[in-house]
Structures are given as structure tokens and as C-alpha cells.
Amino acid sequence: DAKTTQPNSMESNEEEPVHLPCNHSTISGTDYIHWYRQLPSQGPEYVIHGLTSNVNNRMASLAIAEDRKSSTLILHRATLRDAAVYYCILRDVRGSNYKLTFGKGTLLTVNP
Amino acid sequence: EAQVTQNPRYLITVTGKKLTVTCSQNMNHEYMSWYRQDPGLGLRQIYYSMNVEVTDKGDVPEGYKVSRKEKRNFPLILESPSPNQTSLYFCASSKGTGYPGELFFGEGSRLTVL
Numbered sequence: 001d002a003k004t005t006q007p008n009s010m011e012s013n014e015e016e017p018v019h020l021p022c023n024h025s026t027i028s029g030t031d032y033i034h035w036y037r038q039l040p041s042q043g044p045e046y047v048i049h050g051l052t053s054n055v056n057n058r059m060a061s062l063a064i065a066e067d068r069k070s071s072t073l074i075l076h077r078a079t080l081r082d083a084a085v086y087y088c089i090l091r092d093v094r095g096s097n098y099k100l101t102f103g104k105g106t107l108l109t110v111n112p
Numbered sequence: 113e114a115q116v117t118q119n120p121r122y123l124i125t126v127t128g129k130k131l132t133v134t135c136s137q138n139m140n141h142e143y144m145s146w147y148r149q150d151p152g153l154g155l156r157q158i159y160y161s162m163n164v165e166v167t168d169k170g171d172v173p174e175g176y177k178v179s180r181k182e183k184r185n186f187p188l189i190l191e192s193p194s195p196n197q198t199s200l201y202f203c204a205s206s207k208g209t210g211y212p213g214e215l216f217f218g219e220g221s222r223l224t225v226l
Contacts, residue, residue: 032212043116043202043217044155051212093212097162098143099170100215102155 004088009107012078020073020106022088027068032091034100035062035073037084044087044102047073083110114139116218118203124224125193133188133221135203141216142208144186145170146178148199149220155202161186162208193225 005023012018024033035047048055048062050071055062061074075082087105091098116137125131137144145160147170157170161180175197177189186205190197203218 034214036215041220043204043220044215045217046214049213091212093210097157097160097168097170098145098206098211098215099157099160100155104154 004090004103006086006088006103006106008104009109011109011111012075013111014080015077018075018078018082018108018110020075020086020088020108021070022072023070024088024090025069027090028092030092030094032093033062033064033068033071034089034091035060036087036089036100036102037082038087038105039081039084044100047086049091078108078110080110080112083108114216116203116205116216118201118218118221120221121219122222124226126226127194128192131190131193131223133190133201133203133223135186135188135218136184137186137203137205137216138184139205139216140183141205142183143206143211144180145204145215146176146186146188147202147204148172149202150199158188158201190223193223195225197223198225199223 034049036044038044050062063072085105089100119134142163146158147155149155156172159178161167201221204215206215
């Protein structure tokens with residue numbers, strides 16, 4: 001599986017935007033970029049995914065670099081409920097096993 | 113509401129006493145999978161199933177069994193649990209292989225083996 005690199009932790013203030021970076025320099029052409037988050041004592045929760053173009057949904061935006069070697073998850077207005085571990089994961093859809101390889105992720109702290 | 117339901121959510125058992133963790137999804141998903149989460153090791157895949165009667169090993173299958181007799185259910189069986197299987201377990205489901213979108217996770221089952 002192609003590897004991703006994320007900062008161990010980040011901090012933000014409530015109602016401010018948050019930009020969570022992810023590097024994936026060995027990404028292949030068939031890898032989708034997925035973001036999940038895990039709140040304490042809960043299962044991972046899907047946030048967003050993309051292939052080449054920037055993506056928006058009700059939870060967040062995903063900005064993908066033109067060379068696809070990095071991406072940024074954008075939370076437009078952080079709330080206390082957004083405090084979680086955020087995982088950036090590459091997934092090759094050609095495989096028969098929909099396996100997500102979770103790294104250590106970024107622990108996001110949101111200050112009131 | 114679309115969901116993946118696991119039971120039990122919490123269980124304390126003793127070494128060697130067979131147990132089953134159930135997983136059920138209501139989204140008609142073909143694909144289902146089990147993960148375990150341990151401190152410092154992250155989430156690791158145990159088994160997966162691409163459809164009814166089709167199962168295969170993930171990264172850490174030793175000590176576990178699964179079955180997929182119905183599309184909606186994917187139970188995880190520990191025939192003879194050992195303390196190293198103390199962990200937090202997650203079941204997940206998705207549309208069929210080739211689908212690039214989201215994987216839905218259950219809320220987790222915390223298992224302690226004494």
C-alpha cells in the first residue's frame with residue numbers, strides 16, 4: 001500500500017478554519033485519497049474522498065495538489081465536535097479487497 | 113438510517129471460552145470486513161468478505177473465524193480466545209469491489225480476555 005505522512009497533532013480554535021495536510025509522494029494513478037476521522041470511543045467515520053479534482057461535501061473540502069503528491073483536508077469552521085484523529089488513506093480500487101491501511105493520523109485539538 | 117450494528121459492545125470473557133461478535137448492516141452491501149484496533153498498532157484487518165459465501169484472510173487472521181451465510185451478517189468467531197485477542201474490534205461494510213467511496217464502520221466491540 002502506498003504510504004501517507006501526516007503531522008502527529010494539530011491545534012485549532014473553535015469557529016476557525018483548519019487545514020490538515022497529508023503527503024503521499026508515492027501515490028499511483030489508481031489510488032483514491034480518502035479521509036476518515038475517529039472520535040474517542042467510536043468507529044472511524046468517512047469524511048471525504050477524491051481522485052484528482054478538489055471535492056466539497058457538507059463536512060469538509062479536499063484540496064488535491066496538481067501532481068497528486070499531497071492533499072489538504074479543510075474544515076471550514078472547526079467545532080468542538082471536530083476534535084478527533086484524522087486519517088489520510090490511499091485506496092487502490094483495482095484491488096479485490098476494500099482494505100484501508102490506517103496510519104497514526106493527526107490528532108486535532110479544538111480549543112473553545 | 114444506514115448503519116452497521118455490532119454486538120456485544122463490551123465483553124469480558126476467560127481464556128478458551130468460545131465467543132461470537134455479531135455484525136449486521138442494513139445497506140445491502142456486498143463487502144464486509146473486520147478490523148482490530150490496538151494502541152500503537154492502529155487498525156488492522158482480520159478478515160473480509162466480498163459477497164455471500166466468499167471470505168478471505170486479512171493481515172491478522174490467526175485465532176479468528178468468520179462466516180457469510182447471509183448478505184447482511186458477518187459474524188466474527190473466536191473459537192478459543194486468548195489474552196492477546198483483547199482488543200477493540202470494528203466491523204465495516206461497503207458497496208462491491210471497485211467502488212471508490214466510503215466504508216461504513218460499526219461503533220466497535222471492546223473485548224477483554226482474562
